[in-house]
Amino acid sequence: MKKILFHFILLISIHSYGQTKKEILVSPAHTVVEKVDRQGMQVLIELDEKTVTKAWEQKLKEYGKVESGKNSYVIHGAIVAGILNPATIYSTIIEDKKGTIVFWAVDLGSQYVTQGHEHYIHLQNKLHDFAVQTYIADVNAQIATAEGALAASVKNQHKLLKEGESLKKNIQQNKQEKINLENKLKSNESELTSLNNKAALHASNHKASVENNNTEEQQKVLKEAESVRKSIEKNKQEKINLDNKLVENGQDLTKLESDAEDN
Template structure:
């Protein structure tokens, strides 16, 4: 079943191979540690845990990152596309086996958040769209590489089985040769036994003649004593 599921997902991804992944980024708010934050949302389908790892790796490029239970913080993020000044970045990720929802808040200072139509919004939106394309493409690559590895292992398994079968054929041929030799030896032994039987019949006849002759001798000797 795992193989069928992977093949189905592979075919789905192949349809979109080489194209830009259409992902929706939208503005919203959330509460992090009792603080109400404005920011942007992005939901991606796929391996949620892997998407979260990919996002964490991207966040590390912006500055010193601290992470705790799906919440990520960079107090002095350097994201020139959004602002030339340091940004207080807070992000959360909620992931499942089949998707991940990313929220990211950019505080430009004094609670001045990146919002729809405001400074840096287009750049912030593009960052998430670019990440979506990169992450989903990475998933596609890992999927096809995994499928290739699986096919390669299966091929190696079949080659190994072929080698085992070839060894079995060779062993069978040797066993056949051994059995044929035994049959030949058995036929020769039978032929010799039959000859021995014929010789034994002659020997029995000769022995019987000798027995009768000696019996006559005994009787002749006894007859002399009587006289």
Template structure:
């Protein structure tokens, strides 16, 4: 419970930190599949592939997405904040291990793009900034969750080690008990063997006496030979 509470608190702090980061969005142009388009650029730091996946998922909320090698299109994007009419949204993503640069062009129709000063530009700029903050927050959450999972796995590993050691202690105690019983039995066996040796010595003496008496009897009988 304490770990979970600490994690929640840490995530909350990360949320505040992430939202405080100013995301730089700037206007520019790009050629997308031989079509020159005006739009907005945004660079987000972090795992580029994950950021690109996040952006594709974001685009899917606007409509059907077609994707091909870092180029994305949403022919009838529904983004009410930018325009009440469907938008032809075109986007490219150039990702690396440490960042991703997104270019997004919002075609309002007949090649009329959202540009600085035009209607919908502020909304488009805010859309990208909101995405960047959400993507960064998602990365930080995945990082702390990964750290938590690692700590949890390590705790489980240590717990299993403790259980194994406890079993070995119990097995050792049983083995000790078995060995002590064996030593006790061995001592009784030795005591009995020593008694048997003494008895055997007496038996040997008696047998020797009997042998000598029989020998004398043989000799006595032979001495009577006529």
């Protein structure tokens, strides 16, 4: 139950986080890509480098064939919607203490697209949209993970409850079986007492004769008494086994209830 509550609260928190408007700022910048200082723009995305890099590499493929170098990406003959002529895109990703910086410079052949250029706002919006999409994808991934964990916890909770109900039934059955055995033992002991008395009576009535001490009827009584003694011993052992099983059942039930509470 604790895990279910935790995952439910986490899911609500992620939904709330996803609805919080992130401040996304695309600003003019320059940095070295392929050993040359490039003029362009950058955006800070407050996510880990691995997540951002994977998303950015996928995004760059939309513009053309990507040539990857050491922490750099170059696309020659890039086709950017909204820009008539093919361009060369230079990009890099920089890890920052606040997150991950994505930089790109777009070379139209005669100049880079910098602040004031007719295509600057257009490219700025594209970088901004990428940041938005990356945040949305991250939130959706977190939601999917939280929903999966919640579903798993609920499923496990149902399983534990089902096992608990089954164990309770077993305990009740074992308790009833123990009562039946105790009643059977009482009946056996009463029968044994009766048979012993009967055997003693036969011996008393015929103590004058050795042959009479071994009459067929007396032997039959003694055999029945021995059979009852064995039955008593067997039932006593079964009762001991049941007592042990009930102790184990109780321990298992306690553990299941604890697991269900923690789940």
